[in-house]
Amino acid sequence: TTVGELPRSWCEQRLRMMNRDELQDVIVLEDLGNAQVCGAATLVVESKYIHECGRVGHLEDVVVHAGLRGKGLGKKLVDRVTQLASERGCYKILVDCTHANIAFYESCGYKRKDAQMARYFDVYGEALPEADPQSSAMELRGTVELGSKDKGLFRFRPLRQADRAQFLQLLSQLTTVGEVGEALFAEQIARVERREREYMIVVEPAEAPDDGSAIVACGTLMVEHKFIHGGRSVGHIEDIVV
Incomplete structure (x- = not known):
């Protein structure tokens, strides 16, 4: 997808924030032959009040370099993130994907469940967001x-x-x-x-x-911080009940 211009210093600051949070991990695959990153995936851990205050993992932004696809690296990457979610105490892990990728995730042990809905906001052209937001300006009342x-x-x-x-x-x-x-x-x-x-x-x-x-x-509302789309964040609406 679109990445945009992200300065190195900004990326380093965001990565430090993620590491401090300990609930959002970016995992990479490295080609040891040339020391190049050839794949990546992100685990986001969501805190719940259901299931005895359990945790849910979200598998995000899975990608393998186009020249190395079809070699099983994607499955290895997904398996590692899935294992990490279990190690973090998650009772399940979710992934949203295109119809074209359903068979791939089924081969990794995932099953179809429910549906994904999305809304997009026009934020492009705005200034680069803070890499490490310290407080929320959202009005919750x-x-x-x-x-x-x-x-x-x-x-x-x-x-x-x-x-x-x-x-x-x-x-x-x-x-x-x-x-x-x-x-x-x-x-x-x-x-x-x-x-x-x-x-x-x-x-x-x-x-x-x-x-x-x-x-x-x-x-x-769970807010997931990204490196794509100019460093914007993605919101996840969860557990709506009336």
Whole structure:
């Protein structure tokens, strides 16, 4: 895909940020005959509140040099990232791919499941983003009004400790939650807030008590940092439930 102009210093700073985060790894294949990189893939690890605060791996940006394809290097690369996801404690790993690559990933042990949806934003032509963003400027609070048929004013805000019981009950409509006690829940919230890469949003009636007991919907945004497309980031919407 498109890469764009990325200065060496910018790439080094972004790589240091990824290494510090320890939840996003770029793996490369090196041709030892000429010391050239001939393949690459990325593992992104997403923190969950479902499955007892489990982890999910995302396999991204898999590529092998055009002159070396058909030799099994791609499968070796995918196998290594898949193994790494297991070592990081992930209970599953996902990959989005084109229809042309389905057979390849099936040969690596992956299975078709559900569908991918995408939206694109017009950010090209803007300045190079920060290689190591230190804080988020996203506004995570606001209100939304339903249409004329089902009138009602609701507010959305970040997830917090007091939301645990109602939040986990909502998630149980989606899938298995398991045992998530107050200590584990608090630890997960603190871990997510430190990374500033995952954002959990809850929705409740605007007039509801401020104690987390009236949450009616929730969802997660995970931000994945890239080296492609001028160093832009990609958002993953996860675990939407009403």
